[in-house]
Amino acid sequence: MHDIRAIRDNPAAFDAALARRGLPPMAEDLLSIDAARRARITEAETAKAEQNAASKQVGAAKARGDEAEFERLRALVARKKADMARLEDEARTEDSRLRDALLAIPNLPHDDVPEGADEADNVELRRWGTPPSLDFTAKEHFEIPAVAPGMDFAMAAKLSGSRFVVLSGAVARLQRALAQFMVDLHTTEHGLTEVWTPVLVRDEAMLGTGQLPKFGEDSYQTTNGWWLVPTSEVTLTNLVAGEIVDEATLPRRYTAHTQCFRSEAGSAGKDTAGMLRQHQFEKVEMVSITRPEDSLAEHDRMTRCAETVLERLGLPYRTVVLCxxxxxxxxxxxxxxxxxxxxxxxxxxxSSVSVCGDFQARRMNARYRAEGGKPAFVHTLNGSGLAVGRALIAVLENGQTAEGEVILPQALHPYLQGRTRITRDGTLA
Known part of the structure; x- marks a missing residue:
C-alpha cells in the first residue's frame, strides 16, 4: 500500500511512476479524498473544542440563575456533540474510501526496471547451460513412455475436474525427492529457516500480501471464510504482520514446502495439456524480511538461490528482468x-523473485526498530525456490532418451536410494 504523505509531497512523481506501468494519473483523485478526510477531522476537532468550552459555561450559567443562557448553552452543547459525531462518521467514510483506493493501486517500479508493455519487452540478464542436443524428436513430459504410467490426468478429472493430476510410483517419488532436495539446499547452504505453515488463512493475511481485495477471484475460499493459499508467500510474509521486530534479527530468511491452490481465472485454453498449469500444485517458497537499505542486494541473493537449484539439477535456464x-x-x-x-x-x-519494498509491510503494519530508534517499515521479498511441478516437468523432459526412459540428475540420486533413471515401463532403476 502507498504512503499518502509521500503522494502529498510529490504527486507528479507518483503519477509518473504509475505511467511507467501503463496506468492513468491518480494522485489528484487520491489527494481530493485525503483533503476531504482531513477537513472532516479538523472540523470534528473544532466542534469538540466548542462543545467542551460551552460545557464549562453551562454550570456557571445555572449557578447564577441565567436560565436563558443555560438553555442556549445546553442546546449548543447538544448541537456541537451531534456535529462532532456526524463529522467523525464522515471522516471515517473518507478514510475508508482512501484506504480502498490505495489498496487497489499496484506497487511503483524501481527506477532501473525497463519500461515495456508486456513479456516481449522483458530484458534477458544471463543464461546458464546448453539445451540438450537430441537426435530424436523431444516429447512433452506427459508423452514420455517412462512417465505415462505415473501421470494420470483422466483419473484426476474423474476425482476433481480439469487441471489436476494423479501422480504415482516413480513420478510421485521423483516429485517428493525434488522438494526435499530444494528444502535441504536452501536450509543447509543458503541460510534459510525451514517453516511449516497452514494452507488456510484469514482475509487479513491475503490482504497483507496483496491478493485481496483485487485478486480474490484468483484464489479459492472455503464456505466458512478461509482462503487456500496461492503460495506460502502469504503465510511466511505474514509472520511479521503487526510486529515491531528487532533490527538485529534482520534479515529473516524463510523457506517452506507447501501445497498451493490457484483458480487460474482468465487462463482458459492456456497450457491445458500436461501439468504445467494446475489448480493444485507444490512449491518451495523463499521469503526474506530486510532493512530497506538491504533489499536490492537481497533480491540478487535470492535470485542466485533459485538459480543454484537449477544448476545443481543440470537444467539450462535463462534469467530475465521483467519490464x-x-x-x-x-x-x-x-x-x-x-x-x-x-x-x-x-x-x-x-521462478519469479520479487522485491516489494515497504508495499506489503504497510498493508501488514510490519516494522523494525533500530536500537534507540523510531520504528520503520521493513522491506519484503519473495520468490519460488522452485515450483516443484515445473521442476519435475523440466527434469523429465531434459532427461528423456530415444528409448523412452528418463535419466535423472545426479543431485537427486541420494534422495532416490541410488536410483538413476526411470525405465520405459515406469519404474525406478
Whole structure:
C-alpha cells in the first residue's frame, strides 16, 4: 500500500511512476479524498473544542440563575456533540474510501526496471547451460513412455475436474525427492529457516500480501471464510504482520514446502495439456524480511538461490528482468527464471523473485526498530525456490532418451536410494 504523505509531497512523481506501468494519473483523485478526510477531522476537532468550552459555561450559567443562557448553552452543547459525531462518521467514510483506493493501486517500479508493455519487452540478464542436443524428436513430459504410467490426468478429472493430476510410483517419488532436495539446499547452504505453515488463512493475511481485495477471484475460499493459499508467500510474509521486530534479527530468511491452490481465472485454453498449469500444485517458497537499505542486494541473493537449484539439477535456464508492464501487482522489481523445456522447444517460467519494498509491510503494519530508534517499515521479498511441478516437468523432459526412459540428475540420486533413471515401463532403476 502507498504512503499518502509521500503522494502529498510529490504527486507528479507518483503519477509518473504509475505511467511507467501503463496506468492513468491518480494522485489528484487520491489527494481530493485525503483533503476531504482531513477537513472532516479538523472540523470534528473544532466542534469538540466548542462543545467542551460551552460545557464549562453551562454550570456557571445555572449557578447564577441565567436560565436563558443555560438553555442556549445546553442546546449548543447538544448541537456541537451531534456535529462532532456526524463529522467523525464522515471522516471515517473518507478514510475508508482512501484506504480502498490505495489498496487497489499496484506497487511503483524501481527506477532501473525497463519500461515495456508486456513479456516481449522483458530484458534477458544471463543464461546458464546448453539445451540438450537430441537426435530424436523431444516429447512433452506427459508423452514420455517412462512417465505415462505415473501421470494420470483422466483419473484426476474423474476425482476433481480439469487441471489436476494423479501422480504415482516413480513420478510421485521423483516429485517428493525434488522438494526435499530444494528444502535441504536452501536450509543447509543458503541460510534459510525451514517453516511449516497452514494452507488456510484469514482475509487479513491475503490482504497483507496483496491478493485481496483485487485478486480474490484468483484464489479459492472455503464456505466458512478461509482462503487456500496461492503460495506460502502469504503465510511466511505474514509472520511479521503487526510486529515491531528487532533490527538485529534482520534479515529473516524463510523457506517452506507447501501445497498451493490457484483458480487460474482468465487462463482458459492456456497450457491445458500436461501439468504445467494446475489448480493444485507444490512449491518451495523463499521469503526474506530486510532493512530497506538491504533489499536490492537481497533480491540478487535470492535470485542466485533459485538459480543454484537449477544448476545443481543440470537444467539450462535463462534469467530475465521483467519490464514495467509485466510485473506483478506487489512488485517493485522482478527477476523471472525460465527453464528450458525440450518438449516445447522454449524456456518457461519456473521462478519469479520479487522485491516489494515497504508495499506489503504497510498493508501488514510490519516494522523494525533500530536500537534507540523510531520504528520503520521493513522491506519484503519473495520468490519460488522452485515450483516443484515445473521442476519435475523440466527434469523429465531434459532427461528423456530415444528409448523412452528418463535419466535423472545426479543431485537427486541420494534422495532416490541410488536410483538413476526411470525405465520405459515406469519404474525406478
Amino acid at each position: 514495467t508492464g509485466d510485473m506483478g501487482f506487489g512488485a517493485q522489481k522482478t527477476h523471472d527464471i525460465e527453464v528450458w523445456l525440450p518438449g516445447q522447444g522454449k524456456y518457461r517460467e519456473i
